[in-house]
Amino acid sequence: MTIATPRPLSAVLAERWNRSTLLRHLSIAVVGLAGYYLLSISLDAFHDLQLAQISYTAIAAAGLTVLSGLSGQISLGHGALMAVGAYSTALLLEHQHWKLGLVLLASTAITAVVGAVIGLAAARLRGPYLAGATLALAVGLPSLANYHELRNVLGGANGLLVAPAPPPLSLGETFPVERWQAWICGLCLVITLVLLANLASSRIGRDMRLVREDEDAAALAGVHVARTQVFTFAISAAAAGLAGGLFAFVNQLASPGAFPLSLSLALLAAAVLGGLGSLAGAIYGSIIVTLLPTWSADVAQSAHLSRSVYANVPLVAYGVVLIGVMILFPSGLQGGVRWAGRWLWVTIRRPLARKDSH
Amino acid sequence: MERFIDLTLAGVTSGAIYAAVALALVLIWRATRIVNFAQGGMLMITTFIGYTVIQHGGSYWLALAVAIVSGLVLGAVVERVLIRPVENRSPLSAVVVTFGVLVLLQGLAGMIFGGTPRSYPPAFSIIGFGNANHRLLFAPNDLWVVLVVVGVMAVLALVFRRTSIGLRMRAAAFAPEVARLLGVRVGRMLTLGWALAAGVGALAGVLVAPTTFVSPTAFDATLVYGFTAAVIGGLDSPPGAVVGGASLGLALSYVSGYLGSDLVPLGALVVLMVVLMVRPSGLFGAPAGRRV
Numbered sequence: 001m002t003i004a005t006p007r008p009l010s011a012v013l014a015e016r017w018n019r020s021t022l023l024r025h026l027s028i029a030v031v032g033l034a035g036y037y038l039l040s041i042s043l044d045a046f047h048d049l050q051l052a053q054i055s056y057t058a059i060a061a062a063g064l065t066v067l068s069g070l071s072g073q074i075s076l077g078h079g080a081l082m083a084v085g086a087y088s089t090a091l092l093l094e095h096q097h098w099k100l101g102l103v104l105l106a107s108t109a110i111t112a113v114v115g116a117v118i119g120l121a122a123a124r125l126r127g128p129y130l131a132g133a134t135l136a137l138a139v140g141l142p143s144l145a146n147y148h149e150l151r152n153v154l155g156g157a158n159g160l161l162v163a164p165a166p167p168p169l170s171l172g173e174t175f176p177v178e179r180w181q182a183w184i185c186g187l188c189l190v191i192t193l194v195l196l197a198n199l200a201s202s203r204i205g206r207d208m209r210l211v212r213e214d215e216d217a218a219a220l221a222g223v224h225v226a227r228t229q230v231f232t233f234a235i236s237a238a239a240a241g242l243a244g245g246l247f248a249f250v251n252q253l254a255s256p257g258a259f260p261l262s263l264s265l266a267l268l269a270a271a272v273l274g275g276l277g278s279l280a281g282a283i284y285g286s287i288i289v290t291l292l293p294t295w296s297a298d299v300a301q302s303a304h305l306s307r308s309v310y311a312n313v314p315l316v317a318y319g320v321v322l323i324g325v326m327i328l329f330p331s332g333l334q335g336g337v338r339w340a341g342r343w344l345w346v347t348i349r350r351p352l353a354r355k356d357s358h
Numbered sequence: 359m360e361r362f363i364d365l366t367l368a369g370v371t372s373g374a375i376y377a378a379v380a381l382a383l384v385l386i387w388r389a390t391r392i393v394n395f396a397q398g399g400m401l402m403i404t405t406f407i408g409y410t411v412i413q414h415g416g417s418y419w420l421a422l423a424v425a426i427v428s429g430l431v432l433g434a435v436v437e438r439v440l441i442r443p444v445e446n447r448s449p450l451s452a453v454v455v456t457f458g459v460l461v462l463l464q465g466l467a468g469m470i471f472g473g474t475p476r477s478y479p480p481a482f483s484i485i486g487f488g489n490a491n492h493r494l495l496f497a498p499n500d501l502w503v504v505l506v507v508v509g510v511m512a513v514l515a516l517v518f519r520r521t522s523i524g525l526r527m528r529a530a531a532f533a534p535e536v537a538r539l540l541g542v543r544v545g546r547m548l549t550l551g552w553a554l555a556a557g558v559g560a561l562a563g564v565l566v567a568p569t570t571f572v573s574p575t576a577f578d579a580t581l582v583y584g585f586t587a588a589v590i591g592g593l594d595s596p597p598g599a600v601v602g603g604a605s606l607g608l609a610l611s612y613v614s615g616y617l618g619s620d621l622v623p624l625g626a627l628v629v630l631m632v633v634l635m636v637r638p639s640g641l642f643g644a645p646a647g648r649r650v
Contacts, residue, residue: 068450074450121631121635124634124635128387128593129640132585133589133630135582135585135586136586136630137627139623139627140623140624140625140627141627143620143621147618147620148620262461265395272453312464312465312469312574315468316462319461319463319464319465320462322454323440323459326444326454327455330444330451
């Protein structure tokens with residue numbers, strides 16, 4: 001009898017939804033894109049620029065989330081990988097005159113190759129030794145631009161100017177360039193997140209988590225530990241490279257000073273603040289590290305403080321937030337959001353359940 | 359040949375500074391398994407405190423003493439208040455907290471002292487040994503730097519190996535649970551470890567200040583090279599910090615002298631990678647045993 005009863009459509013859809021990861025991720029991506037579009041057209045030029053900055057920061061932070069959260073490696077050098085992507089974009093746009101999409105793709109691929117080479121070294125290193133090596137990378141690689149033999153190509157300390165890529169004319173003559181930049185960055189962010197989310201729930205993602213939990217057990221289970229680690233490093237570097245390419249596109253600049261050590265540390269902070277291993281967390285984290293300095297500067301400006309005090313308010317606020325969030329939310333903001341969600345669910349359910357029992 | 363000697367001597371001096379910072383990081387790593395990025399900010403603040411003492415007419419020596427004492431206090435306070443809550447969590451939480459402390463201290467220093475670099479007086483003459491025809495790239499002040507760092511290393515080695523408090527600190531770091539059962543106040547030992555490390559860091563800050571000047575971000579490079587030296591030596595080993603500091607100081611001095619100062623950060627990366635490719639746990643670090 002039960003076979004004959006047609007199942008309600010909602011149940012069929014729910015099952016599909018639960019079974020097909022790709023469908024789930026694509027639906028979230030479509031909703032995300034629509035939300036991003038509505039947000040971008042309601043903002044003014046300055047806030048659209050911030051939206052673009054948040055988007056490329058989130059791309060790099062998402063790459064770092066996959067590296068640290070899934071395969072358990074640490075990198076303090078993702079700022080340097082962003083520099084590789086930015087310089088690739090600047091050089092390709094200047095010398096090859098390719099379309100922007102192709103340039104970004106090529107920059108991503110170049111950085112992935114660089115990341116694979118670094119990953120080969122990184123796969124031998126653990127914990128603080130990997131931290132030290134990537135820290136030296138963050139400081140050492142951007143300084144290459146200052147080397148006198150390469151100064152002609154890489155532009156020395158001034159860096160390279162990137163030719164602006166204006167929005168297509170079909171959008172209208174007065175279309176704000178910042179909104180166009182935000183759209184490009186948002187599209188890249190959504191594509192990156194869908195790809196990374198699929199990767200995380202694939203076989204390779206499972207291997208990565210196994211490697212993170214126990215390398216020996218992973219090896220015994222037939223997972224090639226070093227290969228998985230190198231692959232993860234390359235993927236993570238690719239995300240950083242794309243972020244760097246977008247950085248060059250938005251800021252029309254690639255210079256050593258744009259990729260300081262503090263950028264690498266801010267990316268790590270974004271990934272950890274949001275909650276390691278959570279791609280949604282990478283977005284919150286990026287919002288915080290991008291907007292907090294501007295917000296606190298605005299607040300400080302309105303408070304009529306002396307110049308040296310007001311100039312340093314953003315740094316102090318940033319430090320306090322980093323310390324506070326880490327002490328209060330052990331698993332990052334995403335952990336806090338999950339906890340709040342569960343609490344809300346329980347508080348709503350309790351009166352309902354009581355009503356049912358009467 | 360003269361140039362080589364000069365570069366070697368300059369390398370020994372900067373190597374001594376790197377070794378001191380590396381030692382501060384190693385002490386904290388051994389005690390709490392945390393890489394302390396805040397060390398750069400902590401030694402910056404204590405150097406500013408020393409600078410303030412000199413500004414108000416204090417002598418170099420009074421400033422040095424005040425800086426070291428404030429370093430001891432600052433280290434203990436940071437460990438007790440900010441690090442203790444995250445001590446047993448994932449190492450990344452602690453890394454982000456120490457980074458937060460670094461940023462916070464830099465911001466506070468900027469608020470109080472402003473961003474302009476200030477000059478810090480050296481203890482002794484900075485005119486190199488030798489006569490008017492040829493002066494070595496090694497001055498009485500450099501000799502003082504090297505001697506102080508070597509002296510501090512010797513004293514710390516004695517404390518750790520020959521005194522009861524040193525034994526208790528090593529026990530607390532090596533096996534906290536067992537040490538606690540044997541009556542060692544493990545928490546207190548960890549705080550003491552941080553205090554000692556920050557004291558050594560404060561000393562390094564005052565020693566390096568005449569060359570780097572004093573500003574909120576002046577010691578970033580010192581921290582990076584100190585950490586590089588600690589990793590080269592092996593984070594578990596105080597002698598490793600000394601050897602790592604000395605070899606990094608020499609290597610960077612040669613890179614700067616023969617290839618150009620632009621390449622120094624890249625040189626540090628190359629030296630570090632070469633060492634780590636041969637010995638993934640540093641020169642003196644024990645290879646990590648793995649148990650299935």
